[in-house]
Amino acid sequence: MTPPRLGVSMLGSLPAGVTAPRYDRAALQAGMAHVGVGAFHRTHQAEFADDLLADRFDRWGIVGVNIRPPLLAETLGAQDGLYTRLLREDDRVEARVIGSIVRVVDSAEDAAPALAVLAAPEIDVVTMTVTEKGYCHIPATGALDPGRAEIAHDIADPEHPVSLPGILLRALEMRRATHGRPLTLVSCDNIPANGAILQSVVGALADHRGGGLAAWIEANAAFPGTMVDRIAPAPTELDRRFVVERLGYRDEAVVVGEPFRQWVIENRFAGRFPDFARVGAELVEDVEVFEHLKMRVLNGAQTALCYQGVLAGLEHTFDDMADPLLARFVRRMLVEESVPTLEPVPGIAPLAYVDESLSRLRNTAIRHRNHQIATDGSQKIVQRLLNPIRDRIRAGASFDLLAAAVAGWMAYLVLASERFGRRWTVDDPFAGRVAAIADTAGADPRQLVAGITAIDAIFTPELSGNPRFTASVAWHLAGFIGPDPMAHLARVTGT
Numbered sequence: 382m383t384p385p386r387l388g389v390s391m392l393g394s395l396p397a398g399v400t401a402p403r404y405d406r407a408a409l410q411a412g413m414a415h416v417g418v419g420a421f422h423r424t425h426q427a428e429f430a431d432d433l434l435a436d437r438f439d440r441w442g443i444v445g446v447n448i449r450p451p452l453l454a455e456t457l458g459a460q461d462g463l464y465t466r467l468l469r470e471d472d473r474v475e476a477r478v479i480g481s482i483v484r485v486v487d488s489a490e491d492a493a494p495a496l497a498v499l500a501a502p503e504i505d506v507v508t509m510t511v512t513e514k515g516y517c518h519i520p521a522t523g524a525l526d527p528g529r530a531e532i533a534h535d536i537a538d539p540e541h542p543v544s545l546p547g548i549l550l551r552a553l554e555m556r557r558a559t560h561g562r563p564l565t566l567v568s569c570d571n572i573p574a575n576g577a578i579l580q581s582v583v584g585a586l587a588d589h590r591g592g593g594l595a596a597w598i599e600a601n602a603a604f605p606g607t608m609v610d611r612i613a614p615a616p617t618e619l620d621r622r623f624v625v626e627r628l629g630y631r632d633e634a635v636v637v638g639e640p641f642r643q644w645v646i647e648n649r650f651a652g653r654f655p656d657f658a659r660v661g662a663e664l665v666e667d668v669e670v671f672e673h674l675k676m677r678v679l680n681g682a683q684t685a686l687c688y689q690g691v692l693a694g695l696e697h698t699f700d701d702m703a704d705p706l707l708a709r710f711v712r713r714m715l716v717e718e719s720v721p722t723l724e725p726v727p728g729i730a731p732l733a734y735v736d737e738s739l740s741r742l743r744n745t746a747i748r749h750r751n752h753q754i755a756t757d758g759s760q761k762i763v764q765r766l767l768n769p770i771r772d773r774i775r776a777g778a779s780f781d782l783l784a785a786a787v788a789g790w791m792a793y794l795v796l797a798s799e800r801f802g803r804r805w806t807v808d809d810p811f812a813g814r815v816a817a818i819a820d821t822a823g824a825d826p827r828q829l830v831a832g833i834t835a836i837d838a839i840f841t842p843e844l845s846g847n848p849r850f851t852a853s854v855a856w857h858l859a860g861f862i863g864p865d866p867m868a869h870l871a872r873v874t875g876t
């Protein structure tokens with residue numbers, strides 16, 4: 382017999398071993414919307430909202446909106462917004478049904494359904510996880526990228542937007558024209574100064590639109606910065622099978638994460654905002670120090686490991702961490718080069734944070750694939766590796782290990798080019814550009830590095846014009862695209 386599919390009719394009779402929402406789900410109303418309801422949102426902000434609803438019931442349900450595939454109707458929609466959230470640590474599993482998403486909206490072909498949600502008067506807060514690329518900014522500067530086709534489209538036809546900034550701007554314009562209620566827009570992506578970048582891309586489009594819209598937004602919208610953290614790899618067949626076999630129902634929207642979670646939110650809101658501090662979020666005046674810590678340590682480690690892991694033929698982060706050479710390299714990189722660039726962070730000792738982060742990366746139940754983390758590396762290395770390198774250069778300090786991590790990213794893209802035998806498929810907006818450089822530069826690492834660091838949207842002249850930087854990256858790149866990348870890593874790491 383096929384097991385039943387998760388849905389509201391099952392809430393009263395969930396099997397032992399899975400926790401149900403501890404509030405009256407049928408009475409829940411939406412006061413927030415979230416754009417980009419992927420695995421990360423479902424393991425992070427939606428769980429915080431679920432905790433808050435259980436702690437003090439209020440109208441803080443979420444309307445989920447997807448403006449890009451994967452869409453929601455088939456998965457979450459078919460389950461009344463319900464899904465199982467598994468937390469895994471080695472052989473321990475905790476299962477819970479999350480009820481905070483009340484309704485889901487697919488809006489990929491046409492922005493109208495998304496706009497109807499985001500402009501509705503009952504929505505006070507819009508959170509979003511749209512990946513680094515979604516903001517349509519130039520990674521190196523944070524400014525709106527006018528070269529992006531979606532942005533050119535939205536400037537020409539602002540009432541039928543396709544980009545995230547264009548959709549948010551149009552929703553704000555509709556709010557102004559109808560009820561005029563304020564809105565807090567909360568980026569939950571791993572880009573530096575995420576609130577400021579969101580504000581700047583929306584503001585740049587508002588300037589194009591004219592009509593006083595930019596000033597209205599200034600007065601009626603807030604863009605707090607956030608630091609979000611929980612490792613939540615793409616769920617696998619194993620997770621779906623776990624639900625069927627252990628819990629006895631089907632869940633096509635199951636997600637999996639580690640027990641650790643953190644959410645630091647800048648204390649800056651327009652209108653009503655849910656009191657997430659009641660359930661563990663930290664409200665702070667300066668979020669940037671937390672962002673730097675997380676992006677340079679935890680994310681920096683993940684990014685360094687994923688490329689070297691692929692070069693070593695390894696599959697997951699925990700496999701990388703089980704390799705003594707990779708583990709030693711990454712700890713040295715963090716302790717010797719990344720951590721000294723950090724500002725003091727209230728309540729956190731940086732070295733303890735390094736050790737905690739590395740131990741999270743050893744969790745064998747979190748099957749985070751190197752190739753998944755490697756995705757969109759060009760959008761990630763700026764905040765994870767290049768900004769720390771810039772700080773080290775300005776301080777006159779060494780950055781050779783960070784440069785090796787950057788060379789890992791380059792090697793990953795170069796080895797995927799035609800010329801180097803397409804060793805794997807790369808998902809990165811700059812993959813084509815790097816492949817073209819590899820075709821002309823050939824195997825000469827200095828030429829490759831000169832070509833790749835000339836991509837100003839990633840590197841800027843401060844780095845491409847620094848001979849110590851380019852020479853160091855070229856030396857590592859030669860090692861990584863050579864016959865024995867791990868021998869090179871061993872030389873670098875001093876083992």
Ligand code: CS2
Binds near residue numbers: 684753761
């Ligand atoms: C990862 C992140 O794929 C990636 O870029 O580094 O998704 C990471 O797992 C999260 O930022 C952890 O909070």
